[in-house]
Amino acid sequence: MTIDQRTEAGADGRTVNGLERALDVLLLFSRSGVTNLGVSEIGRELGVSKAVVHRILTTLCGRRLVTVDEGSRRYVLGPAALALGRAFLDRVDVRQLAREPLRRLSEQTKETSTLSIRVRDLRVYLDQVTPARDVKMEVQIGAAFPLHAGSSSKVFLAYLPSAEREAYLASGPLPALTDHTLIDASHLRDELRLIRERGYAVSFGERQAGAGSLAAPVLDHEGKPVAVISVCGPVERIRGRIDELAKPLLVETAELSARLGFEG
The missing domain is CATH 3.30.450.40 (GAF domain)
Incomplete structure (x- = not known):
């Protein structure tokens, strides 16, 4: 395997791992009774650092999959996530x-x-x-x-x-x-x-x-x-x-x- 191939494989691995963690964050909001989550709470649930959670949430916010309440600094599902949910319901x-x-x-x-x-x-x-x-x-x-x-x-x-x-x-x-x-x-x-x-x-x-x-x-x-x-x-x-x-x-x-x- 060449250096370029190893680099590409590593990047892909990090991308897949990051995607899985982002999906895990989104799925936390599907638990019964959960309407909002904080960075520390997400980190404890997933067993990852707050820095990693913050990077994931920043990405999800950029895609409007989650939004943050600036007062409480807690996160809720955003309009893009709700649109995905409605699209699923429409296709059942x-x-x-x-x-x-x-x-x-x-x-x-x-x-x-x-x-x-x-x-x-x-x-x-x-x-x-x-x-x-x-x-x-x-x-x-x-x-x-x-x-x-x-x-x-x-x-x-x-x-x-x-x-x-x-x-x-x-x-x-x-x-x-x-x-x-x-x-x-x-x-x-x-x-x-x-x-x-x-x-x-x-x-x-x-x-x-x-x-x-x-x-x-x-x-x-x-x-x-x-x-x-x-x-x-x-x-x-x-x-x-x-x-x-x-x-x-x-x-x-x-x-x-x-x-x-x-x-x-």
């Missing part, structure tokens, strides 16, 4: 497949219909269709919530393999998003068993005060939930319509699951 096939079922469901129930996907221990809103009425629910596309809070989240948790479900329940104190969030592991196990038995979950103010919802899974050919569809609205409207809303919800999720190869 299930979103296109579910668009018409969501429209039909909202039209039939006169309530908001939503589509969610799972990202590790979080449930993320992917799409929604809202009804033409004055008082209605609207969700924030891209917003993420823990797997025990709300009907859509509980569906994902209910259909996880038992080992993964138990690991989540045993991972530590579960945060309460409202006064009605189920955080007791024993009560949650009973609730999740009921969800699997009847095929859908209900929530009355568990994720958001005043909001009610029903949710059911969209299953793939292996019987795994690739997405969850919900019907949601003000809790006082939803509470008295459980059976009425469950029927079209289960019809739409069953048809969509069949299109994905589920034969149950």
Whole structure:
């Protein structure tokens, strides 16, 4: 190997290593509950010096993948990272497949219909269709919530393999998003068993005060939930319509699951 070849190989090695570290920094922001990070915190998490972290953050800031709050000197995801996330969401096939079922469901129930996907221990809103009425629910596309809070989240948790479900329940104190969030592991196990038995979950103010919802899974050919569809609205409207809303919800999720190869 010539001197030039050794130099080129070394440069490539440093470039790949630097890229991996930069990606590791970005992935830290995907952890549950993380909205901002400091240089020292990133260094501890990744086991690298603050000087290295600062160089990485300077590069990421230059590409608008992260931005810094000049007052606190803490970093948050920047507009370029959010654009990448939205581009990913826009290209998920299930979103296109579910668009018409969501429209039909909202039209039939006169309530908001939503589509969610799972990202590790979080449930993320992917799409929604809202009804033409004055008082209605609207969700924030891209917003993420823990797997025990709300009907859509509980569906994902209910259909996880038992080992993964138990690991989540045993991972530590579960945060309460409202006064009605189920955080007791024993009560949650009973609730999740009921969800699997009847095929859908209900929530009355568990994720958001005043909001009610029903949710059911969209299953793939292996019987795994690739997405969850919900019907949601003000809790006082939803509470008295459980059976009425469950029927079209289960019809739409069953048809969509069949299109994905589920034969149950």
